[in-house]
Amino acid sequence: MTDLILHEDPVSGNCYKIRLVAAHLGIALDRRSYDIRKGETRTPEFLAQVDANGRIPVLQIGDHFLPESAAACLYLAHGSTLIPEDRFDRADMMRWMFWEQYSHEPNVATLRFWRHFIGEDALSPAQRALIPGKKAAGDAALALMDRHLATRDWFAADRFTLADVALYAYTHVANEGGFDLSAYPAVTAWLTRVATLPGHIALDD
Numbered sequence: 001m002t003d004l005i006l007h008e009d010p011v012s013g014n015c016y017k018i019r020l021v022a023a024h025l026g027i028a029l030d031r032r033s034y035d036i037r038k039g040e041t042r043t044p045e046f047l048a049q050v051d052a053n054g055r056i057p058v059l060q061i062g063d064h065f066l067p068e069s070a071a072a073c074l075y076l077a078h079g080s081t082l083i084p085e086d087r088f089d090r091a092d093m094m095r096w097m098f099w100e101q102y103s104h105e106p107n108v109a110t111l112r113f114w115r116h117f118i119g120e121d122a123l124s125p126a127q128r129a130l131i132p133g134k135k136a137a138g139d140a141a142l143a144l145m146d147r148h149l150a151t152r153d154w155f156a157a158d159r160f161t162l163a164d165v166a167l168y169a170y171t172h173v174a175n176e177g178g179f180d181l182s183a184y185p186a187v188t189a190w191l192t193r194v195a196t197l198p199g200h201i202a203l204d205d
Helices: 013-025 044-049 069-077 087-118 125-149 162-171 185-195
Strands: 004-008 030-033 058-061 064-067
Touching: 004 013, 013 069, 013 087, 013 162, 058 069, 064 069, 069 087, 069 162, 087 125, 087 162, 125 162, 125 185, 162 185
Parallel strands: 004 030
Antiparallel strands: 004 058, 058 064
């Protein structure tokens, strides 16, 4: 595979997804780190050379730059067991990945960033006003996951896939956003299953 460079903030769950896929598949990544809290992805150099939107992660594949964590995960996992061959199972995997970005990440990940890295006292009044709604929506997402996992070990295809990678990244640190994971026993059991798989790496690895 072409030399790969991951432009990332190491504390980001979205960046972690890509590193986790690479670890499970034995793919080497060259890592370039940026601190989004210091505006390091908004410099003229980053905007011109890496991503015009000033966002990470970005997976650099030779001379090509691929933003969005789901796209990068799909690129790395092409042809592997992390993507089901069955048409329905593959679509079901994608369903969970889309849902994670629409219903899970905007709530669970955002509260983690605000509370754990920024601090509520440093938030704007408008941001603080959004906290109750994001907390309720995040709990609803975790509850849906818990119901789904109550009758199965994995999210799609009866095995570990990219759907599990996508949902693991921010769920396993949801407590940093004020979510009580002990209220979701099926989710916590699934988190243990993921963390004990061969090839697994922690967020701070």
